[in-house]
Amino acid sequence: MTRFLFVVPPLTGHINPLIGVAGELERQGHEIHWLGHVKAVLPLLPEGAHFHAFDRVRARNLLEPLSKRASEVRGLESVRFLFEAFVCPLAQATLPEVERAIDVLAPDMIVTDQQMLSGALAARRKQIPWVATVTTTAAIFKVWDIADRWITKVLADLQRACDMEVWPRPDLSPLANLVFSTPEFSGRFDQFQAPFTFVGPSLASRPQKENFPWDRLSPSGPRLLITLGTVNRDRDPRFYHVVTEALAEMPCQVILVAPEAWRNRTPANFITAPRVPQLALLPHVDAVFCHAGHNTVCESLAHGLPLIVAPIRDDQPVIARQVTQAGAxxxxxxxxLTETNVRTAVKKVLADASYREAAQRIGASFARAGGSPLAARTLIETASRCGAVAGGV
Structure with a gap:
């Protein structure tokens, strides 16, 4: 039996892929502990999960001021904001708490999200084997030279501030890095040097706590899911005006994820809710219109669903390019966005079979990749190779 400590950021899309991996490990007799921000993490975990929370006051003081600014930045500015205002401050604020959790729980291995650097830094300090989880392929490819060089500098400054040896990419483990995609989808870019295991999306069942009116799904005709993801949902009211006007008269049913205020303001062919059970819903739709968030894109492609992608920030332009280059x-x-170009894009994706065929091709590559079982096996084998079993290294 190996005791794993999963250290995760307060980001739904970075937590969800790990739920299936953790479940697979538990089914094989291993012990899983989670460390994160209670408000963001605990509602996503299954009942009975071993969860340990960061200090609530410190977490609130760090995260709440970010929400408004996060909804405003775009493009390369959003990458700068991500690291300067979120990744690096989060690492410094939580590093002591991760170290305390290690002292108390005595994990054999740390599994830490690539953007949760306190997990990696604490593991290095405590000399515990660690594996990074990569929820977006944009983070491991050399796509934007100016951004790559700037990120390397910022991460070097962070390590110096923590009085640690400077690694060029401290977010990547020298042991193993789990990438929730496949080369068939992500394309062939130059990669940063690290041992990557492409496992495809982790689609194992996860707790579904949202109520959804399944009886309102149309028994015939195409269905379209529209979502901007958790972080961007409240970003821009204009988006909801445009899509509702564009699709009100189209012969399709739209499931729109939007702020609560929009629930009773959309046309008759819409089902509108602030949250939906996305994984459970995907088998019942014909296409997805989203922000090019990596998880939503990969989950959609895993179900063979073509996409309309309108990237907003961070890695999303890279993921959107992967979608269009794949023909999916x-x-x-x-x-x-205008009513005209939204309506045209939706009609095109629903009518042209080539998009669905490309999506199904990518989905088949995901199915072959191995998913949660391969991710769990990689963690177990890496822990065994390091001697990290039953009590530590």
């Missing part, structure tokens, strides 16, 4: 969808510019 149509790209739109978020800031230039």
């Amino acid at each position: 969808g149509v790209g739109l510019r978020f800031g230039r």
Whole structure:
């Protein structure tokens, strides 16, 4: 039996892929502990999960001021904001708490999200084997030279501030890094040097706590899911005006994830809710219109669903490009959405079979990749190789 400590950021899309991996490990007799922000993490975990929370006051003081600014930045500015205002401050604020959790729980291995650097830094300090989880392939490819060089500098400054040896990429483990995608989808870019295991999306069942009116799903005709993800849902009211006007008269049913205020303001062919059970819903739709968030894109492609992607920030332009280059969808510019181009894109994706065929091809590569079982096996084998079993290294 190996005791794993999963250290995760307060980001739904970075937590969900790990739930299936943790479940697979538990089914094989291993012990899983979670460390994160209670408000963001605990509602996503199954009942009975061993959860340990960061200090609530410190977490609130760090995260709440970020929400408004996060909804405003775009493009390369959003990458700068991500690291300067979120990744690095989060690492410094939580590093002592991760170290305390290690002292108390005595984990044999740390599994830490790539953007949760306190997990990696604490593991290095405590000399515990650690594996990074990579929920977006944009983070491991050399896509934007100017951004890559700047990120390397910022991460070096963080390590110096923590009085640690500077690694070029401290977010990548020298032992193993689990990438929730496949080369068939992500394309062939130059990679940063690290041992990567491409496992595809982790689609094992996860707790579904949202109520959804399943009886309102249309028995015939195409269905379209529209979502901007958890972080961007409240970003821009104009988006909801445009899509409702564009699709009100189309012969399709739209499931729209939107702020609560929109629930009773959408046309008759819409089902609108602030949250939906996305994984459970995907088998019942014909296409997805989203922000090019990596998890939503990969979950959609895993179900063979073509996409309309309108990237907003961070890695999303890279993921959108992967979708269009694979032929699995149509790209739109978020800031230039109109009723006409939205309607045209939706019609195109629903009518042209080539998009669905490309999505199914990518989905087949995901199915072959191994998913949660391969991720769990990689963790177990890495722990065994390091001697990290039953009590530590």
